[in-house]
Amino acid sequence: MNFDQLTHVFRRLALEAGDKIMEIYNSDDFDVKTKSDDSPVTAADEAADAIISAGIREAFPDVTLITEEQSASHSEKSDTFIIVDPLDGTKEFIHRRGDFTVNIAYVVDGVPIRGVVYAPAKNRLFYTQADGQTVEETGAFDKEAIGPVSPISVSTPDNTALMIVASKSHRDQATEDYINKYAIKDSRSAGSSLKFCLVATGEADIYPRVGRTMEWDTAAGHAVLNGAGGQVVRFDDHTPLTYGKPEYANPFFIAYAPGVELQKA
CATH class of the missing domain: 3.40.190.80 (D-Maltodextrin-Binding Protein; domain 2)
Known part of the structure; x- marks a missing residue:
């Protein structure tokens, strides 16, 4: 896998999906349907899934794609796969609370080794770079030109607080x-x-x-x-x-x- 390409494609598709999600989020109204497992789904879930799936299949046609919104993919099995939740936090989306994300990950031998999480309503974009280091990007989120990035790191926990x-x-x-x-x-x-x-x-x-x-x-x-x-x-x-x-x-x-x-x- 070319990890530079992977990072570029994941980032771009997350941003494109986020634009479509926000277009629907900011509309006067949108339909909410119920899936077979009683979870909600909106036009934003479906539109974002279409954007991401088409982009992944074009860029990585030989990699198995698993996506929440395509139930037929849930029976696919592979040691290496890309897995997508085009709109995680649909309930937050429906109630217009902003805490929803676009999620794309690359899994190898049971481990998610690369991924992007984009929260379009929060203007927060996190992803793993080609070297595996996670960064948060700020700025205008241009689809092709990566803006300023800052490496991020977990805390040093204080178990008393x-x-x-x-x-x-x-x-x-x-x-x-x-x-x-x-x-x-x-x-x-x-x-x-x-x-x-x-x-x-x-x-x-x-x-x-x-x-x-x-x-x-x-x-x-x-x-x-x-x-x-x-x-x-x-x-x-x-x-x-x-x-x-x-x-x-x-x-x-x-x-x-x-x-x-x-x-x-």
């Missing part, structure tokens, strides 16, 4: 019970894969997820966190979270900065 981030739409009692095992300085809620990015930038030390997610929800954020020095492990036994699992379903997990003293479930 941890910063925790948790789901905005799925923060339940089980999550609260687990959070209460730690000495917390402050806690914040965020939607979508932005939670991984907040750990990656050092804005939070740990993100526990005690709830259902799919691999397309997490792979890009996981790659961004990996490239910033962070880790993602299973909630039950603290072994690394891997990808390419049956039906692309995740177990509960914990994303964190090394140095956090992980508590048992």
Whole structure:
């Protein structure tokens, strides 16, 4: 794989999808449908998926593509694949809360090694460069010309005063019970894969997820966190979270900065 090309294509497609998402987000109204699993889907999900899928298939025709919005792809299996959530945080989008993201990741042998997370309503763009280092880009987000970038890195945690981030739409009692095992300085809620990015930038030390997610929800954020020095492990036994699992379903997990003293479930 040419990682320079991969970075360029992932970044450009995320920005193009983000433009389309914001066009729909800023419209007077948009339709919301319900998928077979009772989750919501909008025209923005579908339009962003069409942009990203076409671009990925053109640039990397020989790489398996898994995308949330194309159920036929969920039966595809490969040791190497690109996995896409064109609009993570659809509930945040529907309620116009801004915490939604475009997610594209490249997975090799169970590990998401490159990825991009773009939060168009927040004007935040995170991605792994060709060398694997994660950066946050600022500026005008030109489709072809990369703007100013800053390498990002996880925090050095203080286990007597941890910063925790948790789901905005799925923060339940089980999550609260687990959070209460730690000495917390402050806690914040965020939607979508932005939670991984907040750990990656050092804005939070740990993100526990005690709830259902799919691999397309997490792979890009996981790659961004990996490239910033962070880790993602299973909630039950603290072994690394891997990808390419049956039906692309995740177990509960914990994303964190090394140095956090992980508590048992």
